[in-house]
Amino acid sequence: MGTMDDLLSPEVVARLAAAVSTAMPGRELPSLVRAQTAVVDRRLRERVDIVRDALLADLPEGFDVVEALVPELSTSPLFSGWMIWPVTELVTQRALRSGSTEHFDSALELLAQLTVGLTAEFAVRDLLNERPERALSTMRTWLEHEDENVRRLATEGSRAYLPWAKRVPWLIAHPSATQHILNAAYRDPAEYVRRSAANHLNDLSRIDPDLVAATAGRWAEHPDDNTAWVLRSSLRTLVKRGNPEALALLGFSGDGLSVAQPRLSADAIEWGGTVEFTAEVTNGGSSPAVVAIDYAIGFLRANGSVSPKTFKLGSRSLAPGETVVVTKSHSFRPITTRVYYPGAHFITVQANGLLSPPAEFLVQNP
Structure with missing residues (x-):
């Protein structure tokens, strides 16, 4: 099984070339x-850029060429999957080079067409960066589209912190600008779209927690069968931070909570090993408590700093005076999404955002 980089392999680029040749005979x-050989041993993002630039070089100048090509490609059985990504970026680059408002709007229409085959969420960021308000105005209309992929492009493409994607500083500076999109999407019939809306609102926790809590509060006033899940996903960051409004919206409570320092099974673990710990959470209040329990690992970084990452443990109901013992193990086996460094790390456990004292341990040299 190949890596993510191989999704745009030489064979895929060759099929794209065949599809373009069919659409533009001669x-x-x-x-x-x-580009079929140039993509070898490159990361996926680099491969996309290589293929996009090859298309820009090989095709005649002008947006009209792209505007005619995309419908032809869309009917080709060869044109599918990850080869669509560089074509979406071809569309945006030609539109931006043109500078025409008409071409800008047409590019958005073409991205909506292409996203049915593979998400255009990365390419739309270029248009958002250029004219954010105009792009958002069109993206709002996508929430009425019959295809869930187009509806999701509105919510996912306009996320403040979309993974893998270029930042759009204007979206970060104007966190309320996408409220119309979110309010139309959180009750979407497709889980694909609802999940995107929840991730989008959760992104805004990094910018404006009050806006996130207020938006979730409005959604909670008129719930449907899916609203509870959407709220849990949307508020996950605020819950980890112990935000009172978010905790209350999700039914968590407890004024007299305490969390003891975690007890570790060992003070050091082998490289690639597992750290095991237990911790006590106590409801010292006079009323029952519903508690969200999480833990955080303080990961050592290359520069010597320690960066905590929070993970969910679950939720518990505690009677007045009751103590619950939570147990967990966390693996340090190698994974592609995180680099480990030998040295001092720590674990904390939290209940409704209330942190325990940290417990330190060493990850030994490989």
Whole structure:
């Protein structure tokens, strides 16, 4: 099984070249042919750029060429999967080079067409960066589209902190600008869209927690069968931070909570090993408590700093005076999404955002 990088393999680039040749008979594509070998041993993002630039070089100048090409490609059985990503970026680059408002709007229409085959969420960021308000105005209309992929493009493409994607500083500076999109999407019939809306609102926790809590509060006033799940996902960051409004919306309570320092099974673990711990959570109040329990690992970074990452443990109901013991193990086996460094780490446990004292341990040299 290949890596993510192999999703845009030489074979995939060759199929794209064949699809373009079919759509534009007689057109020479020397740059796209060279791209078939140029993508080898490159990361996925680099491969996308290589193929996009090859298309820009091989095709005649002007947005009109792209505007005619995309409908032709969309009917080709060869045109599918990850080869669509560089084509979405071809569309945005040609539109931005043109500088025409008409071409800007047409590019958004083409992205909505292409996203049915593979998400155009990364390419739309270029248009958002150029003219955010105009792009959002069109993206709001996508929430009425019959295809869930187009509806999701509105919510996912306009996320403040979309993974893998370019930042759009204007979205971060104007966190309320996408409220119309979110309010139309959180009750969408497709889970795909609802999940995107929840992730989008959760992103805004990093910018404006009050806005996130207020938005979730409005959604909670008129719930449907899916609202409870959407709220849990949307508020997950605020719950980890112990935000009172978020905790109350999700039914968590407890004024007299305490969390003891975690007890570790060992003060040091082997490289690639597992750290095990237990911790006590006590309801010292006079009323029952519903408690969200999480834990955080303080991961050592390359520069010597320690960066905590929070993980869920679950929720418990505690009677007045009751203590619950939570047990967990966390693996340090190698994974592609995190680099481990030998040295001092720590664990904390939290209940409704209330942190325990940290317990330190060493990750030994490999």
